Amino acid sequence: MVELRKDVEFAGPVVTGFTPKGFKVGDERFEQGLLISPEQAAGWATSSLDGLDLGEILSRMNLSPHPEFLLLGSGPSMLQPSAAFRREVEAAGMGLEVMDSRAAARTWTVLRAEERWIIGAFLPIV
Template sequence: MTARLDRAEDAAGPLVRAIGPDGFLIGEERFAAVLLTPNGATLWSPPPLAELAEADIAPLLALDPPPELILLGAGAATAFPPRSFVAALEARGIGVEAMDSRAAARTWALLRNEGRSIAAALMPIG
């Protein structure tokens, strides 16, 4: 199941209004895990972090133009994805910044307000 919230009228993209153990509140929709792009939010079913692969974030990699950076919210605590995941994105010219999901949501808002070309993948907190 995919839920989408388009915010074409807002240059900053979708805004995470609240974060808790039950997910991320974006607009009036709650997402357990979410992919964020400048144009919307998509429900995401991520694998365990240790198994994360390039294909798991395919919608972010399909953006045109591609993002310069992907923020990876690793859940309740900062953790790092497999080196193969980072290497695959770097080979595409895309940076990866891993942090806890709360920090990634805050960083998303800050960088989008600066007009940066980014995307985010936020894993569940709880």
């Protein structure tokens, strides 16, 4: 398992490492996908970009106000979601940043250190 930096204080959950299939947030392991917000981290069973559902993501994270943007980890490699999903995110008034899931998890830490009001949806890393 790979560990990430632990020398910075954060409000809310932060990805602290990777497991063979997924992510570690504090001492909790998420072997499937991961939904993460400044307030919570939750397992996410979506395993492909084809199954993305912004309504589900937003309702599971239940943030108020809505997040600035969605940080999407597309799995082991960087792949773009469908144009329909991109339009859905834009219509919700959010930005979308896409990268592979390991990079997204590392970026989450940087953005949370800046106290950005964002959500992350990270597909499994295998």
